[in-house]
Structure formats: structure tokens, C-alpha cells
Amino acid sequence: IEGRVAYKGPLGNLVYQLVGGLRSAMGYVGAADIAALKRDTRFVRITAAGLRESHPHDVTITREAPNYQIGG
Template sequence: ALAAGASAVMIGKLFALTNESAAEKVKDSRQGLKFGVGIGPLMAKYRGQASKDFQNEFYGGLKEKTVAEGTDFWAPVTGPAQDLIDDLLGGLRTAMTYGGARSIKELHRKAEFMEVTAAYEEESKPRRD
């Protein structure tokens, strides 16, 4: 999105799944989610504020002339927010280096896009071989 001209991105879901988020968290006991107990990974409940569940609970329904966006779901907690920030910035720096850009504005000017086939997309995925 940044390379295509955006000056900001919406990545709330990424931060909602970090250790520091205010998202409700439970342990996954492999037999369903159990609050406060269990042996599985820590899970966080992602609640988009435009989701139908959130709007019903907090506003008693959807506002007139609006539609629900997204859904509530449980997902594994990804770790510290600082690790996420470091990963995002590292990826952005790498992309900017590949494109020869020293700033976001320069990235807007220098970015090049190409269409790829489904086979290329599949081949470019990480693998363990």
C-alpha cells in the first residue's frame, strides 16, 4: 500500500494480537477455549469495532445506513508489540532498499509493479526443503 501511494496503513489486527493489547486472552486447551486455564498456546480475541458482534453488544445494533465490517475471532497471540514493529520496519526498509528509495515519497515515485501468475505466487512461498 505504501509503495502504491498510501501515506498510512491500517494494521490494527496485527497489534490486537500482541502481548500488550487489551484483547481478551485465554489458553487453548485443545478441547475448546478455556478462560484462565489450559496447556495450549495463548489466544487473543480480535474484535473489530465495526464487526456485527461488537456493534450489537455496545450499540444495540448496527447504525442506520451502515454495514458490519469483519467478524470477531480467536487467534494465537503473536508475541511482543516491539517484535512486530521491528519486523514491519525491517520489511519496509528492505522493500525501500530494493526500490532504491530513501523516503516514503521517493518510494511512491520509484515503485514498480508487475503482474505475477498463480504458479509464481505458489513458488515464492517459504518452504522447508
């Protein structure tokens, strides 16, 4: 499959977001480094309905988070 994605700004912005997510995940599992994250992490599959339920809902959003999107 081949396609294009519209320009979304400098690559550094994306890398910054990815590093933030990685640090957050490491904090959740208590991993001090990447090796510990790889060794000690267990992934759990959830349904689409479970994913929707795991996020805030039934609230009025007053300001969208700059680093959070549902459905890309």
C-alpha cells in the same frame, strides 16, 4: 467480517518485522525515503505459481527462518 487472532507476542516484534520489510523494499527500488518509495515504485501482479517459483524450492531446509512464513 469479525474474528480473533491468537496472541503472538508484543506488538514491538511485529513492528520490527514490518520495518525490516519496508527497509528491504526501499533497498530493492533504491528509495532513500518513504516519499521516493511511494513515487518511484511499480507493483507487478504475479500468479500463485509464480510466487511459489520465486522462492527457494527443491532444497532441504536445515533451519527455518524466524521471519519468513509461506501461507501464514
